[in-house]
Amino acid sequence: xxxxxxxxxxxxxxxxxxxxxxxxxxxxxxxxxxxxxxxxxxxxxxxxxxxxxxxxxxxxxxxxxxxxxxxxxxxxxxxxxxxxxxxxxxxxxxxxxxxxxxxxxxxxxxxxxxxxxxxxxxxxxxxxxxxxxxxxxxxxxxxxxxxxxxxxxxxxxxxxxxxxxxxxxxxxxxxxxxxxxxxxxxxxxxxxxxxxxxxxxxxxxxxxxxxxxxxxxxxxxxxxxxxxxxxxxxxxxxxxxxx
Amino acid sequence: xxxxxxxxxxxxxxxxxxxxxxxxxxxxxxxxxxxxxxxxxxxxxxxxxxxxxxxxxxxxxxxxxxxxxxxxxxxxxxxxxxxxxxxxxxxxxxxxxxxxxxxxxxxxxxxxxxxxxxxxxxxxxxxxxxxxxxxxxxxxxxxxxxxxxxxxxxxxxxxxxxxxxxxxxxxxxxxxxxxxxxxxxxxxxxxxxxxxxxxxxxxxxxxxxxxxxxxxxxxxxxxxxxxxxxxxxxxxxxxxxxxxxxxxxxxxxxxxxxxxxxxxxxxxxxxxxxxxxxxxxxxxxxxxxxxxxxxxxxxxxxxxxxxxxxxxxxxxxxxxxxx
Numbered sequence: 001x002x003x004x005x006x007x008x009x010x011x012x013x014x015x016x017x018x019x020x021x022x023x024x025x026x027x028x029x030x031x032x033x034x035x036x037x038x039x040x041x042x043x044x045x046x047x048x049x050x051x052x053x054x055x056x057x058x059x060x061x062x063x064x065x066x067x068x069x070x071x072x073x074x075x076x077x078x079x080x081x082x083x084x085x086x087x088x089x090x091x092x093x094x095x096x097x098x099x100x101x102x103x104x105x106x107x108x109x110x111x112x113x114x115x116x117x118x119x120x121x122x123x124x125x126x127x128x129x130x131x132x133x134x135x136x137x138x139x140x141x142x143x144x145x146x147x148x149x150x151x152x153x154x155x156x157x158x159x160x161x162x163x164x165x166x167x168x169x170x171x172x173x174x175x176x177x178x179x180x181x182x183x184x185x186x187x188x189x190x191x192x193x194x195x196x197x198x199x200x201x202x203x204x205x206x207x208x209x210x211x212x213x214x215x216x217x218x219x220x221x222x223x224x225x226x227x228x229x230x231x232x233x234x235x236x237x238x239x240x241x242x243x
Numbered sequence: 244x245x246x247x248x249x250x251x252x253x254x255x256x257x258x259x260x261x262x263x264x265x266x267x268x269x270x271x272x273x274x275x276x277x278x279x280x281x282x283x284x285x286x287x288x289x290x291x292x293x294x295x296x297x298x299x300x301x302x303x304x305x306x307x308x309x310x311x312x313x314x315x316x317x318x319x320x321x322x323x324x325x326x327x328x329x330x331x332x333x334x335x336x337x338x339x340x341x342x343x344x345x346x347x348x349x350x351x352x353x354x355x356x357x358x359x360x361x362x363x364x365x366x367x368x369x370x371x372x373x374x375x376x377x378x379x380x381x382x383x384x385x386x387x388x389x390x391x392x393x394x395x396x397x398x399x400x401x402x403x404x405x406x407x408x409x410x411x412x413x414x415x416x417x418x419x420x421x422x423x424x425x426x427x428x429x430x431x432x433x434x435x436x437x438x439x440x441x442x443x444x445x446x447x448x449x450x451x452x453x454x455x456x457x458x459x460x461x462x463x464x465x466x467x468x469x470x471x472x473x474x475x476x477x478x479x480x481x482x483x484x485x486x487x488x489x490x491x492x493x494x495x496x497x498x499x500x501x502x503x504x505x506x507x508x509x510x511x512x513x514x515x516x517x518x519x520x521x522x523x524x525x526x527x528x529x530x531x532x533x534x535x536x537x538x539x540x541x542x543x544x545x546x547x548x549x550x551x552x553x554x555x556x557x558x559x560x561x562x563x564x565x566x
Contacts, residue, residue: 020483044486052483054561056466058474066480069470071561084392086318086328105317108310111327113493114244117395117464119558122489128310185471188557190463191395199471 003077003097004135005168005196006152007175007184008070011203012162015053015068022157023051023072023133030138032103036126048124050133051154067202070163072154073120073133074187074195075099081112081121090130097169097196098137103129117191135165168196244396245496246551249308254386255415255543256301257334258408260294261379262416262442263423264341266435267291268372270420275369279434284348286428287368291345293423294416298338326392330385337378344371383409390550397460398554403453410446411514411543417442418518418539422532429527436526440519443539447515450546454507457553464557481566490562496552506549513542 027050028035037047051072058065075092079099082090089105090112092098101112101121106129113121113130121132136152139145149156155163166175175198178184184198267290274281306312321328347353353366387408390399417439425432466477482488496503518539525531 017483039486046484046486046488048489049484052488054479054483055481055566056470056472057478057480058472058476060476067470067472071483080394083321083324084327086321086325086331087314088317088321105314106311107314107318109308109318109327110310110493111325111389113489114396114556115393117557119490119494119556119561123310123493125489187471188464188468190468191557201471 001097001169002095002167003075003169003196004140004166005075005097005175005198006072006135006155007164007166007168007178007198007200009162009164009178009182009200010067010069011200012160013053013068013070013158014160014162015055015066016159017053018157018159019070019154019163020049020051020053022153024049026136026139026153027134032138033127035131036124038125046125048122048131050122050131065202070154071118071120072197073099073135074118074193074197075133075135077194077196078192079116080191080193081116084111084115086111096167098135099132100134100137101130101132103127103131106130117188117193118195140165168198244551244554244556245493246548247308249304249306251544251547251551252304253301253308254408255540255547256297256304257382257386258412258543259415259419259540260297260301260341261337261382262413263290263294263297263419264337264344264375264416265379265413266417266420266438267294268344268376269438270431270434271369271372273434275363275365277363279431282428282431284351284353286424288345288348289427290420290423291341291348293419295338295341295345298334298341302334302338326385326388330382330389333378333382333385337375337382340371340375340378344368344375347371380409383412390554395464395557396554397463398457399550401453401456403449403456407446407449407453410442410449411546414439414443414446414518415536415539415543418522418532418536421522421526422529422536425527425529425532429529432529432532433526436522436532440522443515443519443522447511447519450511450515462555462557464560466560469557469560479561479564482562482564485565487565488562490558491565494556494559494562498552503549503552506545506552510542510545510549514539514546515542517542 024035035048039045051070054069054071056067056069058067075098079092082092087105087107089102091100108128110123121130124131139153140150142150151165155165164175164178166173168175170176178200179198182200184200186195186198267287270279271287273279309315318328318331322332347368353368355364355366356370357365384405387405391404394400417435421432421435421439424435467473518535521531521535
């Protein structure tokens with residue numbers, strides 16, 4: 001069975017909010033109608049978003065790190081929001097595991113948002129229905145787009161490629177490899193929701209150079225001395241001529 | 244959570260109606276077994292009308308909770324998985340039975356269904372009463388399970404939620420029945436007031452137990468599990484929005500800690516202590532019993548407000564700092 005999901009690399013995310021704006025742009029322009037905003041150019045603007053980037057400070061200054069944390073629907077394998085829906089508007093697709101809301105069936109009772117521990121469902125205050133990330137279901141299967149564009153718009157927008165998209169049930173997929181090899185983890189595992197979206201942890205990238213490595217065994221400088229020194233204006237070449 | 248007044252009125256009004264119906268049919272059952280004098284059809288009939296009015300009030304109130312009330316009929320479809328859907332089915336079914344129970348009494352149409360070996364006759368109204376009793380309990384369970392089934396709202400995720408919905412609805416209904424009987428059949432008021440005292444005491448104990456339980460709860464979700472970073476000190480600097488979101492409006496009650504501290508003794512006194520005192524004092528005085536019902540109803544409104552406000556949703560971990 002296919003389970004499409006995002007894998008978000010927290011080591012790479014720079015918190016630019018490009019995924020937020022591209023998500024909003026794509027999903028407010030679709031056939032499902034806009035993601036409504038209230039007072040967009042006024043004081044206290046508020047609106048419906050599928051995706052938010054939050055920022056956390058970890059540790060205490062000066063030993064602190066800033067973590068940017070993109071958060072959208074995790075498309076749980078066992079989504080607690082789906083069985084509670086009284087109308088069947090919330091459902092999980094069998095074919096690809098995407099959790100969706102049928103906006104034409106939703107009665108706006110908000111019970112699903114109570115049943116989601118992650119707070120990723122947002123009620124559209126103008127259309128009076130519940131909304132959530134669709135994994136750009138209207139992009140990823142659109143054959144009028146080139147193959148490379150058939151990805152969620154947040155993935156396409158990310159300038160640092162912090163967002164991977166694919167089938168986490170396919171062990172050969174890039175997302176499965178990332179989860180397996182880079183320590184991918186799920187949020188709030190204590191509730192047994194089995195989120196499909198995973199996060200890759202922050203990693204310390206350190207380069208340790210030992211003293212004996214400062215001089216290479218095959219030090220080209222030694223070679224250089226034996227090579228003919230090119231004349232001024234002549235082209236120089238590694239390992240062939242001295243600098 | 245942010246308490247929604249539509250749901251507060253729904254749960255308290257139908258709770259009182261269920262309790263009132265249970266009170267009426269309890270009396271009729273006692274009378275059937277010869278333990279109490281059978282009352283006139285009008286007594287049971289107009290009592291059911293009163294219960295039906297409360298149920299209609301609750302139903303109307305529930306529509307104010309919906310963003311799209313015109314699609315409400317769809318909510319009866321998912322009874323296999325959703326307690327809310329089950330409630331949507333059981334509530335009208337209960338209303339229909341209360342209506343028929345009332346009609347059966349008011350029209351005097353009470354044909355014999357079965358006669359017991361000792362010669363007593365089980366008529367149509369008794370059969371409807373049994374069905375109504377089962378539906379009343381089913382409705383209590385559905386209403387309470389809507390909240391009790393949400394496993395990460397730990398203040399609600401307890402059998403006490405179901406027990407307390409039954410007891411508090413029952414208490415409210417029996418107090419109303421005592422007031423109704425004191426006006427319509429004064430010699431029966433002590434029966435209802437006696438039961439009202441017992442059920443109110445039990446409800447007091449049940450609610451107290453859930454307050455004690457909730458005070459000892461330790462959150463399962465922490466900042467560390469929410470974002471998966473294992474560091475003891477994590478602080479949110481930005482929630483990703485400046486002007487508030489659905490997540491900041493729906494899941495925070497927005498009242499001060501002092502207000503939360505004040506409302507707890509207030510509802511305990513209004514819903515349990517004062518009604519108990521008034522019931523004991525005014526067992527035969529319609530005025531005091533009416534006052535007991537009104538004070539207890541106000542207390543139960545406050546109780547329900549507190550019930551919602553006290554539930555701390557794990558999503559709140561993600562929405563702590565605007566920036």
